[in-house]
Amino acid sequence: MPQRLIFNEADAAADAMTFAGRSSPLGDGAVRLRASDGVLVMTSAPLAPRGLFDATPTILAMRVLAVDPELVCDLTVSASTLQLAQDDATSIELPETAVSEPWAGVTPPRAGWVTADDIPAATLAARAQWGITTVAESLPANPGEDVVRSVRAAVWGAADDELNGLPLGAAFAAFALGFIAGEEQARVRTAASWTRITLDRGHVLIRRPERMGLTEVRSTGRA
Secondary structure, X not given: OOOEEEEOOHHHHHHHHHHXXXXXXXXXXXXXXXXXXXXXXXXXXXXXXXXXOOOOOEEEEEEEEEEOOOOOEXXXXXXXXXXXXXXXOOEEEOOXXXXXXXXXXXXXXXXXXXXXXXXXXXXXXXXXXXXXXXXXXXXXXXXXXXXXXXXXXXXXXXXXXXXXXXXOHHHHHHHHOOOOOOOOEEEEEEEOOEEEEEEOXXXXXXXXXXXXXXXXXXXXXXX
């Protein structure tokens, strides 16, 4: 019998399947499942770099749901392999095998978040739709995968003034995962190299590149 995620109610299980369904066609189509103390954190990566010279930003989407308090897990699976149990509407069956994705090994901080300026949800939606149109118009006929990734990286990785300098891909993630609804204000928090956008339906997390380089050269005196 397949292992299962057991939820407190059928609506939560359906919500989890909705998140998985929306994550499946985005990025690598994987979803990380972390459960403990009655809380399930579902994370996917609508945008993430592949390879050393890929300029695509790391942008994660997160949904938090209540589950069986005894459930403990931390695994990454293909979102398309999750399925609602036929004999129990409060359970989701897990696949027999997990997958390994680089972004799944990166965990945002749990504390130290500082409040930043809010962003209207309507602005997120408008900028996401503008970006989707720009990507479509920038692609040539019959583009290869490398061309598609290059165009997407250029559009979604660009800092956007209407998003207070955040990459445009943050709006795309919120829009594609269905987090935008109504006239709410998206709450923005920052911690170290991370920014978190919180909406009623979920979170978008952006990881900024950390500065790396040589340390300062210090004099050791005369030879």
